[in-house]
Amino acid sequence: MHSLEDLKAGRLQGITRLDLCEGLTCFPPEIFTLADTLEVLNLTGNALCALPDDLHRLTRLKVLFCSENRFTHLPHGIGRCTRLETVGFKSNRISQVDAQALPASLRSLVLTDNLLETLPQQIGECTHLQKLMLAGNRLTDLPESLARCERLELLRVASNRLTALPDWLLHMPRLAWLAYADNPLPQALRAPTAETAAQPIDWADLTLGEELGRGASGVIHLAHWRAQQAPVAVKLYKGEITSDGSPLAEMSACVAAGDHPQLVRLLGRIDNHPQRRPALVMQLIDPSWFNLAGPPSLDSCTRDRYPAERHFSLDAVQHLLADVASVAAHLHARGVNHGDLYAHNILCAAAGDCLLGDFGAASFHSPAAGAASEAIERLEVRAFGILIDELLDCCAEDDTRLRALAKHCQQANVLRRPAFAQVIEALHSH
Known part of the structure; x- marks a missing residue:
């Protein structure tokens, strides 16, 4: 973190x-003295409500973060920044986005946790857009012009007021990661009433230990459960909107997912936490397990980053892909769209086994949704096709049949992609 004093002193x-x-209430003009070099400007956590109209004087600016401020509209000055690719205004009070505020170079727009009721039709002119984060707003529909953003790969519209998923949305050629839970959608696209399927666990029967990790939706603790000798993991949910949506929807998805060898086993749910925080009791994962990749960077936008030293044998790649396809098929058969099928959400063991985690972007569909259900599954199939290519890129050997399957999974015509059951058949016949 830098200081205003150092900035002013040159x-x-x-x-x-x-x-x-530093609790800024106005944009420090001294920032313009950095115009020749500044590429990333992070003003998150201040008290700003405006940016200068001549922001474009920062001629090299590529990334702008102004989350957790007091903006009520997206500043028009942003739209004149010709190199600006990433714009983040999470957790403000934004109720208005005008066409003038949207730069043509935009790749990633984050407006999570605001007060948006509409988006301008001109968003369809942002043809470089790959990532659009809109969870936790008041949107009742999406502009049809968004269909022209054919490079869009990741969309978060959970926890809004959408009453339908438009047909064009489910046929966008590159969309692979979609989250739409916690909207007043038709029943076939809403969470199933599966909560009672999880065993209730009394809070008094648990002894909480050290914190194991924390994420956007909650905190995970080591714990001891009176009912068994082996330690467990307890996830305490925050109940606040995350970049993906509602933690409560994530909790519902964990329950609805059921049992599968490639899922962290759910042991039960806690309904009587002293502060009434929702919580789940899960299987404890050995700390030797590791994430298959790291999450996307500002530059990669929607693509995971693999450590340079990460290499796989072709046998290991085939084993991983078979396991991931199996768990994805299981989820969709139960009406769960993971929404974040990424390598960074896959835990691996040295033996090659894997577990799919993080249901924060999960949404729901049932066969009653008809063609919409089929399309939703095939959007996720595209994410799987991307995973095939990424894993093969980390492999000393290539495989033409797997590359062909990856291409089939990623073709632009959504309904011509295979379902996960067909993907499994293709992998087994390999």
């Missing part, structure tokens, strides 16, 4: 990234 000349969090 001690930050030449930097490419500036992070300022």
